[in-house]
Amino acid sequence: MGEPLSSLDVSNVFVYVGDAVRWDHTPRSVLDRGLSSKSIAASTHSPTSFASLVTGLHPPRHGVDDFTNRLADETYRLFDVPGYETRFVNSVRDTPAGTDTDPIFSVLDVRPPAVDEPFRDIEEPFVLMERGPGGHAPYGDFDGSAWDYFERRGAQPASAYREEYARSVDRDAALFAERLEDLADRGLREDTLVVYTADHGELLGELGLLGHNGPMHPALVEVPAVFVHPDLSTGRLTNGVVRHVDLLPTVLDCLDESGGPTDGTSIASGPARDRGLSFYRSSLPTGPIAGFSGALAYDGVWELDGGHVFARTPTHERLAAVLGTLSKSPKRSYLRANLSKAIGAYAAGHRTYGRPSIDADDARTLVAETRRGESSGRQIELSEDQRTHLEDLGYLS
Incomplete structure (x- = not known):
């Protein structure tokens, strides 16, 4: 029988964040390595989720909605x-x-390291985070950009997308295993707490959609959280959910360090919470439609067995986003083949998934309370190279 998380004596932390890894597609080879839990992503958008992972703050409080935001200096x-x-x-x-x-x-607000391998030349004690490829498009063995991938795959069945996605996630699990082997080769496993998680999930035909630039759904917010150490008990946490905002306080607790205020709690010192919140705000291309921003904003309250999703943008703006996607997105062929389902998803102002114990009114109140005292991240201008990079990854589609 291994030790509980609270008993570990570690001096280093390595957090591996697989991009776009769904909870229900997480390989057993990852889940069985340690103490695993269903986690609630702070957002369905990478910049927002990563900002919550590294600050322990809900998105309204760290102010990062998109890649054009930056965390405030004092955070x-x-x-x-x-x-x-x-x-x-x-x-x-x-x-x-x-x-x-x-x-x-x-x-x-970090500088990219001048190394290709995460642990090269690193000195103890250390705290290291890696954003791994996860299940991010392009899926499978496709050699090209996410844009080209969706253009070529078009309206193929969702089952074909899922099969290719599964290969990507398996490859990511193999890379994670390599990272653990690297730690072992350097004699660092005993002194390092390892965490595997994801920034968000991925739609693979649910709602008639692909990717993660759309309405909130369990496939987008339910992600893995796995705590790995040679002395740690293995198994599954089944009471409550681990949230993105719990990562920082848990890491600090395990290192016996303190930091700034957070919205999370350490799961090393107490039980997981009953529910987590997720926030999404971004825009999709609206094509030739004048007078519409194509803005999309959703709030979600999630428990172990389901949750509520609330649309914050007006219906006409959400439907304009669909029309823009139909005209400009590389996913347009799939969308056209599943249009009625997709329109229904975008038109819905509130949806309930599963059997959450909290009702819709209380969920709305919880969201409103969390939004009090919202802050704004710093605005930045993207370079042409950065915009091209995001387009290749499918973020501008």
Whole structure:
């Protein structure tokens, strides 16, 4: 029988965040490595979720909605633990070490490391986060951009997309295993708490949609959280959910360190919470439709067995986003083949999934309370290279 999380004596932390890994598609080879739990993503959008992972704050309180935002200077982050070498590594696409082509670095206000391998030349004690490829498009073995992938796959059955997605997630699990082997080869496993999680999930035909730029759904917010250490008890947490905002306080607790205020709690010191909140705000291209922003904003309250989704943008704006996607997105062929289902999803102002114990009115109240005292992240301008990079990944589609 292994030790509980609260009993671990570690001096290092490695957080691996697989991009777009769904809870229900997480490989057993990952879940069985440690103490696993269904986790609630803070958002269905990478910049927003990563900002919550590193600050322990709900999106309305850290102010990052999109890649054009940056965390405020005074915000305490995972990378601010005094006395620790900290590093953020991005492995989603092959980009030269030390370059900031991916705007996730500017969102988190960190400099890209001048190394290709996460643990190269790192000094103990350390806190390291890696954004891994996960199940992000393009799926499977496709050699090209996400844009090209969806253009070519078109209206193929959802089952074909799921099969290719599963291959991507399996490949990500193999990369995660390599990271653990690297830690072991360096003699660091005993001194390092490892966490595997994801920034958000992925739609694979649900709602008649693909990807993660659309209405909120369980497939987008339910992601894995796995705590790994040679001495840690293995198994599944089945009471409550681990939230993105719980990561920072849990890490600090395990390191016996303190930090800034958070909206989360340490699961090393207490039970997981009954529910988590998720927020999404972004825009889709609206094509030739004048006078519409194509803005999309959703709030969600989620429990172990379901939750509520509330649309914040007006119906006409949401439907304009659908029309823009039909005209410009590389996913347009799939959308056209599943149009009635997709329109129904975008038109819905409120949806309930599963059997949440909280009713819709109380869920709305919880969201409103969380939104009090909203802050704004700093606005930044994306370079042309950064915009091209996001387009290749499918974020601008």
